Amino acid sequence: MRAVLQRVSTASVTIDGRVAGAIDRGFLILLGITHDDGEAEATWLAHKIAGLRVFEDDTGKFNRSLHDVGGAVLVVSQFTLYGDARKGRRPSFTDAARPEQAEPLCNRFLELLRAEGLTVETGIFGATMAVALINDGPVTLWLDTATLMRGFPSATADS
Numbered sequence: 049m050r051a052v053l054q055r056v057s058t059a060s061v062t063i064d065g066r067v068a069g070a071i072d073r074g075f076l077i078l079l080g081i082t083h084d085d086g087e088a089e090a091t092w093l094a095h096k097i098a099g100l101r102v103f104e105d106d107t108g109k110f111n112r113s114l115h116d117v118g119g120a121v122l123v124v125s126q127f128t129l130y131g132d133a134r135k136g137r138r139p140s141f142t143d144a145a146r147p148e149q150a151e152p153l154c155n156r157f158l159e160l161l162r163a164e165g166l167t168v169e170t171g172i173f174g175a176t177m178a179v180a181l182i183n184d185g186p187v188t189l190w191l192d193t194a195t196l197m198r199g200f201p202s203a204t205a206d207s
Contacts (some may be wrong), residue, residue, distance in 0.1 A: 049089045050080040050129045055102055055187035061171040064182045074119035076181050079157065080129025081150040082143050082194075087155040089193040090153055094160035096196070097121070102187050120167035124179055125154045146173060154196030196205070 053075050060070035075097065089111045103112035104120070115119070127150065131139035144150070151173045171177045 049085045049093050049153075049193045049194075050057060051093060051097065051191045052078040052129065053068050053097065053100075053189045053191060054078075054139055054145070054181060055184045056122075057182040057184045059179070059181035060182070061122065061124055061169075063172055063175045068171050068177070069122050071120040071122045071167070071169050073184070074167075075121045076122055076179070077124040079123055081145040081151075081155060082130050083149070083151050084193060085145065085153060087156065089197070090157045090160055092197055093191060094157055094164055094195055096191065098161065098164035100189075102195075111194070114166060120169065121154045122169045123154075123158060123161070123162055124171045124177060125150065125173050138193060149179070152192055 054077075056071070056074060058070070058072050059074075059076040060169070061068050087100065099113055101113050101116075102110050103114075105111040105137050111118075121175045127141060127144035128139070128145035131141055132143060133139040145153070153172055158168050160168060171179075
C-alpha cells in the first residue's frame with residue numbers, strides 16, 4: 049500500500065457538487081493499493097499513521113500525534129499512486145490493484161483507522177473527486193508498505 053499523507057488545517061472531497069467528506073485539523077491520505085496488499089499491510093499502515101508524531105508541541109518539535117491534537121483523517125483512494133511513467137508518455141497502471149480487490153481493502157483500511165480511535169472521512173471509491181486542502185506546514189510524507197515493512201516479519205508501527 050502507498051499513502052501520501054499531508055498534514056492539513058482543513059480538507060474536503062467533493063463529488064458532483066456535494067461534499068462527501070471533510071475534516072479540520074489532521075491528515076489527508078491519498079491511498080493506493082497494489083496486487084500483493086492485504087490485511088497485514090492495511091493493519092500496519094493504519095497503526096503507523098495513527099501513531100505518527102508530526103504535530104508540533106509547545107517547543108515546535110514533532111512530538112504530537114493525531115490523538116494528541118484531536119485530529120481526523122480524510123482518506124481518498126487513488127490508484128494513480130501505482131502509475132508507472134518510465135516509458136512513453138502515458139503512465140501504465142498495471143501495478144494498481146483491480147477495483148474488486150482494492151475497494152474491500154480500502155474499506156478495511158478505513159475500519160482499521162476507526163479501530164485506532166480516529167475520526168475518518170472519505171470520498172467514494174472510484175468516483176471522480178475534487179479534493180481541496182490547506183496544507184499545514186507543509187508536512188507531506190510518502191509511506192510505502194513494500195519498503196517500510198521489508199525486513200520486519202512481525203512488522204509493527206514502531207518498526
